[in-house]
Amino acid sequence: MYRLTLAFALCAAALSAQPKKIVVMNDAGLAKELQSVTADARVVVATRDTVMREISDADGFVGNITPEQVRAARKLKWVQVISAGVESVLFLSGGNDLRDSNIILTNNKIVQSPEIADHAMAMLLFLSRHLYEFYADKQREAWQPPNPFPGIELRGKTAVVIGVGGIGTAIATRANAFGMDVIGVDPEDKPLMPFLKTVVKPDQLDEVIPRADVVFISAPHTPQSHKMMGAREFSLMKQDSYFIVVSRGGLYDMNGLVKALDEKRLAGAGVDVTDPEPLPKGHPLWKFDNVIVTPHIAGRSDHDRERMIDTAKENLKRFVEGKPLINVVDKQKGY
Numbered sequence: 001m002y003r004l005t006l007a008f009a010l011c012a013a014a015l016s017a018q019p020k021k022i023v024v025m026n027d028a029g030l031a032k033e034l035q036s037v038t039a040d041a042r043v044v045v046a047t048r049d050t051v052m053r054e055i056s057d058a059d060g061f062v063g064n065i066t067p068e069q070v071r072a073a074r075k076l077k078w079v080q081v082i083s084a085g086v087e088s089v090l091f092l093s094g095g096n097d098l099r100d101s102n103i104i105l106t107n108n109k110i111v112q113s114p115e116i117a118d119h120a121m122a123m124l125l126f127l128s129r130h131l132y133e134f135y136a137d138k139q140r141e142a143w144q145p146p147n148p149f150p151g152i153e154l155r156g157k158t159a160v161v162i163g164v165g166g167i168g169t170a171i172a173t174r175a176n177a178f179g180m181d182v183i184g185v186d187p188e189d190k191p192l193m194p195f196l197k198t199v200v201k202p203d204q205l206d207e208v209i210p211r212a213d214v215v216f217i218s219a220p221h222t223p224q225s226h227k228m229m230g231a232r233e234f235s236l237m238k239q240d241s242y243f244i245v246v247s248r249g250g251l252y253d254m255n256g257l258v259k260a261l262d263e264k265r266l267a268g269a270g271v272d273v274t275d276p277e278p279l280p281k282g283h284p285l286w287k288f289d290n291v292i293v294t295p296h297i298a299g300r301s302d303h304d305r306e307r308m309i310d311t312a313k314e315n316l317k318r319f320v321e322g323k324p325l326i327n328v329v330d331k332q333k334g335y
Contacts, residue, residue: 020320023054025063030082030309034062037313040320060319062312064088067095070103078319080312081107084167084299085248086329087221098331105329106315110166111307112299117170119298120216120246121178123270126292127242128152132268136289155179160212162228163219163247164190164199165335171216171246172196183208187224202228209233214242221248222334231256240267246298249275258284261291272298 019042024031028045035043046054052072055061060078061069066089070076079098081089086107090099098105126132129151137144159175161168164184172182176195184190184199185208200208205228209215215237219225229243229252237243243266245252254275260266268290277296285291315325329335 020059021057022060022062022316023051023058025051025061025065027063030062030312033309034313034316037316038320041316060316065098067093067097070095070097070101073103076103078104078106078315078325080315081105081329082308082312083107084109084112085220087248087250087334090329090331090334091221091223104325105331106311106325106327107329108308108311109327109329109335111311111327112304113166113170115301115304116167116218116246116298117174118301119272119294120171120218120244120270121174123244123246123272123292123294124154124214124242127268127270127290128154132289132292153179157181157213158183158211159214159216160185160208161216161218162186162202162205162251163217163225164188164196165218165220167247168216168218169193171218175214175216180213183211186219205233206236209236210238212238212241214244217243217245217251218247219251220335221250226250227253229253229256231259234260234265237265239265241265242267243269243271245270246272249273249277254285261285261288266290268292270294272296 019040022034022041022043023046024034024043025046031043031045035041044054051069055069055073055076058073058076060080061073061076062080062082064081065079084107086105133146155178157180159180160183161172161175162185164172164186168184172184173195175182181197182195184196185202185205186199187202190199217229227250231253234256237260243257257269261269270292272294273296279285279293285293311327318325
């Protein structure tokens with residue numbers, strides 16, 4: 001009896017000592033970096049052709065997972081999404097399998113804050129200093145100083161930042177550094193922060209939009225935030241204000257934005273994200289000189305990938321050691 005009990009104990013110990021299997025989707029470089037973290041994990045790369053087989057006995061998955069893959073994963077405990085946004089795996093993937101499971105979801109929120117906030121401010125400065133006009137002059141090699149110069153100073157202006165998470169906080173600090181009064185809009189209670197004049201709930205959006213000289217959108221895309229900047233909200237914006245969006249195209253109504261620009265209510269707009277995306281040729285948004293469109297690259301920089309990989313590496317180390325993970329997503333809220 002003693003020998004039988006000992007045999008079971010040794011067998012259980014051997015099983016528990018098995019390396020955790022981590023599947024990385026289509027990224028051999030990332031898989032190599034993760035494997036270097038610990039010998040207690042076996043990191044394998046999956047392709048579209050092999051993922052269903054590889055995920056069946058995986059403990060962790062790195063990449064954007066589908067409902068079919070969740071259902072095929074018999075022992076999956078953790079999914080790491082490399083991006084900040086998780087709507088594609090929670091709300092837009094055609095199923096609630098991941099959202100309603102016990103699988104822990106982690107992402108890269110906050111990690112891309114510096115470059116996205118820089119991008120948002122660059123768009124505002126490009127518009128508020130009328131640099132688009134001078135860029136057009138440069139193409140013609142024309143030295144043409146306007147009289148009077150239409151550019152504005154940001155000091156004393158009001159910025160409304162919709163979504164005061166990691167990215168929104170970084171935008172708020174930069175806007176405040178330019179001397180702007182910053183109002184945050186967020187569903188969560190926020191601690192007192194010196195760079196924010198106040199924070200209101202989303203149901204108070206209509207109260208603060210008319211005060212804004214610039215509206216920044218840096219919120220996650222969830223069913224609750226979908227098209228939260230609609231045609232009515234654009235109609236409430238102050239004459240000659242600016243609109244900057246750097247999170248997801250699904251948060252604003254494109255027709256409402258085009259109408260506000262057509263009616264010359266807005267002094268300009270900067271969009272890094274659109275709906276539809278990519279923005280198709282012939283779309284009316286392309287025709288405005290005072291609109292800058294960038295192809296969803298606000299989160300790219302010379303340091304963004306290393307920081308995103310660092311999050312995955314830290315979480316892998318914690319996962320195999322049984323420690324709490326970082327950047328855990330509330331799957332019901334979507335952020």
